[in-house]
Amino acid sequence: MKAVRIHAHGGIDQLRYEDTEDPQLRSSNDVIVKLKAAAVNRIDLAARAGIGCRVNSIPRILGADGAGTVVSVGTNARHIRPGDAVCLYPIYGCGECRFCASQHESLCSERRFLGERDDGTYAEFVRVPATNCFPIPSSLSFEEAAAFPLVYVTVWRMLITRGDLKPGESVWIVGAGGGIATAALQIAGAIGARIIVSSRDKEKLSSAKNLGAEHGIHSENAELAKVVRRLTDKRGVDVVVNCVGGETWPTSLAALARGGRLLTCGAVANAQPKTDLRRVFWNHLKILAAGSGTRQEFLRVLNFFATTRRKPIVDHVFPLQDAMSAQRRLAEKRQFGKIVLRMET
Ligand SMILES: NC(=O)c1ccc[n+]([C@@H]2O[C@H](COP(=O)([O-])OP(=O)(O)OC[C@H]3O[C@@H](n4cnc5c(N)ncnc54)[C@H](OP(=O)(O)O)[C@@H]3O)[C@@H](O)[C@H]2O)c1
Numbered sequence: 001m002k003a004v005r006i007h008a009h010g011g012i013d014q015l016r017y018e019d020t021e022d023p024q025l026r027s028s029n030d031v032i033v034k035l036k037a038a039a040v041n042r043i044d045l046a047a048r049a050g051i052g053c054r055v056n057s058i059p060r061i062l063g064a065d066g067a068g069t070v071v072s073v074g075t076n077a078r079h080i081r082p083g084d085a086v087c088l089y090p091i092y093g094c095g096e097c098r099f100c101a102s103q104h105e106s107l108c109s110e111r112r113f114l115g116e117r118d119d120g121t122y123a124e125f126v127r128v129p130a131t132n133c134f135p136i137p138s139s140l141s142f143e144e145a146a147a148f149p150l151v152y153v154t155v156w157r158m159l160i161t162r163g164d165l166k167p168g169e170s171v172w173i174v175g176a177g178g179g180i181a182t183a184a185l186q187i188a189g190a191i192g193a194r195i196i197v198s199s200r201d202k203e204k205l206s207s208a209k210n211l212g213a214e215h216g217i218h219s220e221n222a223e224l225a226k227v228v229r230r231l232t233d234k235r236g237v238d239v240v241v242n243c244v245g246g247e248t249w250p251t252s253l254a255a256l257a258r259g260g261r262l263l264t265c266g267a268v269a270n271a272q273p274k275t276d277l278r279r280v281f282w283n284h285l286k287i288l289a290a291g292s293g294t295r296q297e298f299l300r301v302l303n304f305f306a307t308t309r310r311k312p313i314v315d316h317v318f319p320l321q322d323a324m325s326a327q328r329r330l331a332e333k334r335q336f337g338k339i340v341l342r343m344e345t
């Protein structure tokens with residue numbers, strides 16, 4: 001089959017589109033999926049660079065997100081048949097600890113994403129446990145079904161399970177164009193929250209407004225926190241979604257209402273920002289985090305797409321052999337929504 005692999009860690013030029021062996025069933029619980037699409041995530045950039053990821057051997061096929069059609073199934077995989085259209089829950093655990101036993105692999109100390117210790121989805125075929133395969137909501141194309149898993153399950157955990165966002169609450173999403181930001185925009189909008197976004201790009205601000213954001217603020221505005229307060233009757237926002245860190249972190253704390261929640265699942269700019277703890281305790285703030293999500297939350301996301309008929313935002317679709325351009329677009333932060341790879345066969 002054709003796949004995109006790394007043979008060494010490093011820059012984008014390490015990605016090689018090449019022939020490799022088709023994956024085979026390794027256990028009776030496995031299935032082989034013929035992929036139609038994969039999505040590009042920041043974790044793929046980390047895996048390629050060899051920084052902050054759990055790739056344990058190379059060559060390695062990257063890619064955590066994918067969707068396609070099941071082509072062969074192990075003898076124990078009874079809930080799934082060849083021909084089923086599936087999207088993939090992208091997380092694995094050790095299978096034995098108390099978190100894995102309660103389907104919370106995302107909390108397992110051995111947690112890894114597809115494309116780290118197992119070959120991933122930048123390929124024509126992938127082997128996964130049958131339990132990681134879920135039916136694609138009928139309203140979604142293969143490309144849309146590949147685009148959502150990792151970011152949506154993370155945002156669901158961060159915004160709904162942990163953040164407990166309620167209709168009518170105000171939320172500031174730091175950044176407009178990212179996978180996390182666009183997923184947060186859609187889920188918060190569906191709930192009936194009032195949404196403010198900030199972005200370094202005017203066009204992304206207007207795209208976010210078209211998707212339901214009430215206000216868009218340019219990130220270079222030196223008075224971001226003040227503007228957010230002004231837009232919320234000087235109260236501050238109930239919730240901030242911040243996967244950026246760096247200088248946006250203290251600004252986010254300053255923009256929160258008393259008792260507000262600061263939600264995080266990443267740190268694109270800087271993971272060690274300054275925090276004025278007095279602001280946190282005097283204002284009774286909560287800082288809540290998510291490092292991916294559980295299977296139950298994945299099911300909720302599937303249900304979200306099925307019932308709201310909303311679709312994940314796809315920024316751009318590249319052919320698989322153009323994975324370098326896809327990763328470059330993500331690394332340069334030019335996207336609005338998810339960048340997807342399409343398999344041509
Ligand atoms: N823990 C998890 O399970 C999980 C899952 C997915 C992602 N993440 C993490 O979450 C983070 C975001 O992921 P993503 O997929 O959304 O990445 P992405 O698509 O590259 O988006 C990056 C976002 O950050 C904003 N941004 C980047 N640099 C900025 C800066 N200097 N100042 C202000 N805003 C900035 C961008 O906003 P504009 O371009 O609009 O300005 C954009 O919304 C990453 O750290 C990723 O690793 C974690």
Ligand SMILES: [Zn+2]
Nearest residue numbers: 094097100108
């Ligand atoms: Zn475990």
